[in-house]
Amino acid sequence: MEYSKFETELQVRPDDIDMNQHVHNSRYFDYVLAARYEQMEKNYHFSMQKFIEMGFGWVISKAIVNYKRPLGLGDHFIVKTGITGLLNKGCTVAFEITNKKTGKLCCDGEFHYTMVNINTGRSETIPEWIIAQYSI
Amino acid sequence: MEYSKFETELQVRPDDIDMNQHVHNSRYFDYVLAARYEQMEKNYHFSMQKFIEMGFGWVISKAIVNYKRPLGLGDHFIVKTGITGLLNKGCTVAFEITNKKTGKLCCDGEFHYTMVNINTGRSETIPEWIIAQYSI
Amino acid sequence: MEYSKFETELQVRPDDIDMNQHVHNSRYFDYVLAARYEQMEKNYHFSMQKFIEMGFGWVISKAIVNYKRPLGLGDHFIVKTGITGLLNKGCTVAFEITNKKTGKLCCDGEFHYTMVNINTGRSETIPEWIIAQYSI
Amino acid sequence: MEYSKFETELQVRPDDIDMNQHVHNSRYFDYVLAARYEQMEKNYHFSMQKFIEMGFGWVISKAIVNYKRPLGLGDHFIVKTGITGLLNKGCTVAFEITNKKTGKLCCDGEFHYTMVNINTGRSETIPEWIIAQYSI
Numbered sequence: 001m002e003y004s005k006f007e008t009e010l011q012v013r014p015d016d017i018d019m020n021q022h023v024h025n026s027r028y029f030d031y032v033l034a035a036r037y038e039q040m041e042k043n044y045h046f047s048m049q050k051f052i053e054m055g056f057g058w059v060i061s062k063a064i065v066n067y068k069r070p071l072g073l074g075d076h077f078i079v080k081t082g083i084t085g086l087l088n089k090g091c092t093v094a095f096e097i098t099n100k101k102t103g104k105l106c107c108d109g110e111f112h113y114t115m116v117n118i119n120t121g122r123s124e125t126i127p128e129w130i131i132a133q134y135s136i
Numbered sequence: 137m138e139y140s141k142f143e144t145e146l147q148v149r150p151d152d153i154d155m156n157q158h159v160h161n162s163r164y165f166d167y168v169l170a171a172r173y174e175q176m177e178k179n180y181h182f183s184m185q186k187f188i189e190m191g192f193g194w195v196i197s198k199a200i201v202n203y204k205r206p207l208g209l210g211d212h213f214i215v216k217t218g219i220t221g222l223l224n225k226g227c228t229v230a231f232e233i234t235n236k237k238t239g240k241l242c243c244d245g246e247f248h249y250t251m252v253n254i255n256t257g258r259s260e261t262i263p264e265w266i267i268a269q270y271s272i
Numbered sequence: 273m274e275y276s277k278f279e280t281e282l283q284v285r286p287d288d289i290d291m292n293q294h295v296h297n298s299r300y301f302d303y304v305l306a307a308r309y310e311q312m313e314k315n316y317h318f319s320m321q322k323f324i325e326m327g328f329g330w331v332i333s334k335a336i337v338n339y340k341r342p343l344g345l346g347d348h349f350i351v352k353t354g355i356t357g358l359l360n361k362g363c364t365v366a367f368e369i370t371n372k373k374t375g376k377l378c379c380d381g382e383f384h385y386t387m388v389n390i391n392t393g394r395s396e397t398i399p400e401w402i403i404a405q406y407s408i
Numbered sequence: 409m410e411y412s413k414f415e416t417e418l419q420v421r422p423d424d425i426d427m428n429q430h431v432h433n434s435r436y437f438d439y440v441l442a443a444r445y446e447q448m449e450k451n452y453h454f455s456m457q458k459f460i461e462m463g464f465g466w467v468i469s470k471a472i473v474n475y476k477r478p479l480g481l482g483d484h485f486i487v488k489t490g491i492t493g494l495l496n497k498g499c500t501v502a503f504e505i506t507n508k509k510t511g512k513l514c515c516d517g518e519f520h521y522t523m524v525n526i527n528t529g530r531s532e533t534i535p536e537w538i539i540a541q542y543s544i
Binding site: 020025026027029030033057059060061062063064065066067 | 428433434435437438441465467468469470471472473474475
């Protein structure tokens with residue numbers, strides 16, 4: 001199965017810049033998270049808040065980031081994400097962050113998520129209808 | 137003298153939310169900084185990067201924030217800032233952060249800045265032409 | 273009434289440093305918060321977790337920070353805090369952050385807190401026994 | 409070649425906690441960075457500041473993090489790191505973060521670094537004497 005990819009445009013905030021005058025390494029993580037939250041609501045029509053209200057949460061189990069070129073102060077960038085695997089206990093989301101001005105790749109990678117029951121904290125089988133909602 | 141006020145719209149990022157499910161107190165600081173950087177470039181036509189290239193920097197000497205209502209996950213908000221005092225060694229910038237959806241005030245306050253020479257780290261008299269550029 | 277002051281030693285983390293090669297302005301907030309949490313547990317013997325378990329929370333209503341000298345990469349520093357006012361709806365905490373090596377003041381200021389009921393989000397009268405616990 | 413491993417003890421700061429009441433995913437990155445900076449100075453006797461003074465820098469090219477168990481408010485933890493590969497253009501550092509109280513693994517992973525010339529921003533062959541200094 002081939003899943004859809006979605007794009008979110010964001011801008012570097014001054015507090016994202018570290019002592020090397022570039023976006024701090026760990027902030028790319030937060031950019032993917034921000035893009036993903038927006039896309040869950042806008043593109044999948046099922047926001048993180050709705051997951052939480054239903055007692056479900058997503059816990060990250062693995063992160064891989066390949067750094068290519070840093071973003072700098074004031075840069076606009078595109079975060080493209082898409083599901084690459086969706087099984088009964090979790091999913092894999094791949095991402096690419098591109099500098100809007102140059103069109104060049106800043107970093108890419110993937111995050112593995114496990115679905116949990118918020119009340120027990122234990123992993124939970126993803127209901128069929130959620131898999132359907134995200135299988136676009 | 138009455139100075140202009142400018143507005144920047146921003147959105148809360150998921151990593152801004154703290155254990156209380158609201159934007160972390162210190163992040164409002166970063167929102168004002170982000171708005172101010174944008175307004176320096178867009179509205180005053182003299183970006184922070186240009187200040188730095190000319191060997192000048194702005195150092196914050198005092199911050200006052202009055203917290204009224206917190207922002208939450210995904211909220212869009214307006215940061216309105218304006219100079220309230222511009223003297224030969226520094227300036228004062230007042231700000232208001234308003235929730236875009238409700239129109240209600242989240243916090244307001246002011247930041248006092250001192251101009252410094254980046255190379256010496258010492259305070260510097262603000263050149264007349266910079267005062268002119270910012271006296272709009 | 274004269275309240276006690278308590279000290280906590282902390283160290284600057286590399287991710288606290290911003291593009292100016294100093295601790296980012298808003299991080300001093302977080303240092304005071306970290307020191308205060310430790311002191312609530314160690315010195316007042318009533319941790320923030322206990323407040324939360326009892327359905328109480330502290331909401332910041334005003335912050336004032338006077339910046340004197342920045343902290344840099346790897347610096348050790350002392351956060352001294354103490355109550356300066358404790359009324360039936362809130363309290364004021366003053367702080368001083370000092371560079372451990374030089375003994376010089378980095379910043380000082382005060383935070384005003386309001387006590388809230390976590391469930392209603394509304395301000396709450398501080399119970400007498402909490403005032404007693406913190407009146408040391 | 410088998411390289412040494414070093415340990416640094418750190419504590420979770422309140423601003424590290426996110427809306428899920430655990431340490432925010434991207435902050436583990438910053439914990440490894442903090443530990444590594446300390447170990448460069450204390451254990452390798454060649455601090456990051458010295459690298460910078462000599463015109464060298466380390467740029468991260470790949471990060472892999474496996475999340476096992478989250479850290480929470482106030483937790484003390486141990487960051488164990490060690491070189492697992494040291495070639496003429498870069499090195500690989502593996503890490504493990506362990507909860508001090510429970511002794512259980514919170515996350516592990518590895519970071520790949522490339523050495524760069526700070527002035528040109530280009531990758532640089534690591535001088536023999538640096539390889540020697542770090543081959544302990």
